[in-house]
Amino acid sequence: EPEVTQTPSHQVTQMGQEVILRCVPISNHLYFYWYRQILGQKVEFLVSFYNNEISEKSEIFDDQFSVERPDGSNFTLKIRSTKLEDSAMYFCASRSPKATGNQPQHFGDGTRLSIL
Amino acid sequence: KQEVTQIPAALSVPEGENLVLNCSFTDSAIYNLQWFRQDPGKGLTSLLLIQSSQREQTSGRLNASLDKSSGRSTLYIAASQPGDSATYLCAVRPPTLRANAGGTSYGKLTFGQGTILTVHP
Numbered sequence: 449e450p451e452v453t454q455t456p457s458h459q460v461t462q463m464g465q466e467v468i469l470r471c472v473p474i475s476n477h478l479y480f481y482w483y484r485q486i487l488g489q490k491v492e493f494l495v496s497f498y499n500n501e502i503s504e505k506s507e508i509f510d511d512q513f514s515v516e517r518p519d520g521s522n523f524t525l526k527i528r529s530t531k532l533e534d535s536a537m538y539f540c541a542s543r544s545p546k547a548t549g550n551q552p553q554h555f556g557d558g559t560r561l562s563i564l
Numbered sequence: 565k566q567e568v569t570q571i572p573a574a575l576s577v578p579e580g581e582n583l584v585l586n587c588s589f590t591d592s593a594i595y596n597l598q599w600f601r602q603d604p605g606k607g608l609t610s611l612l613l614i615q616s617s618q619r620e621q622t623s624g625r626l627n628a629s630l631d632k633s634s635g636r637s638t639l640y641i642a643a644s645q646p647g648d649s650a651t652y653l654c655a656v657r658p659p660t661l662r663a664n665a666g667g668t669s670y671g672k673l674t675f676g677q678g679t680i681l682t683v684h685p
Contacts, residue, residue, distance in 0.1 A: 490675050490677050539607060543671055550613060555608040557606055
């Protein structure tokens with residue numbers, strides 16, 4: 449069964465450095481998402497992306513965050529200047545464009561981001 | 565603002581028991597509700613998606629029900645097995661055409677905090 453893949457599985461970065469998290473969504477999916485889960489807390493929505501633009505973002509997704517689909521397969525999340533509180537598990541998800549819209553979101557295994 | 569709550573926070577049962585996990589949400593204007601399973605250190609595996617117009621959805625030993633007007637969903641697991649041990653999350657999606665600061669929601673999910681299930685042999 450097709451999967452969402454994320455790399456790296458674990459990223460350790462110094463505070464203030466830029467980090468890029470990478471995702472390869474399922475190939476025929478057109479809706480893409482990033483979520484994060486701080487240890488012991490709920491999974492939180494960050495951003496959704498459709499038709500090469502952000503369709504919705506949360507208050508967490510400030511100017512330090514950006515997303516890009518640089519080619520036909522990758523979907524990236526960039527954090528420009530990382531802070532300690534950015535430490536979390538980051539999940540990428542994608543969804544099929546089938547007409548009904550009631551398609552499940554499929555999640556990757558996540559990237560654990562640790563800011564030192 | 566949508567809030568999703570799951571009860572209980574943790575549940576420990578012997579193998580073979582039937583069990584019910586509960587999910588409640590504050591805004592009944594949802595498009596669908598999805599149940600996920602999360603194993604430690606892993607991603608989220610979609611178990612069931614129940615549309616707002618549906619009352620229940622079944623997959624194998626799993627049955628999810630939805631009462632949209634009262635803001636509740638349950639996940640029923642029949643004949644539980646040790647392999648069912650995981651955290652179970654529910655998440656709701658708002659209607660697609662709901663404007664959000666001038667945009668359109670394309671499926672933002674709001675999650676509960678999860679129920680940690682342990683099934684012991």
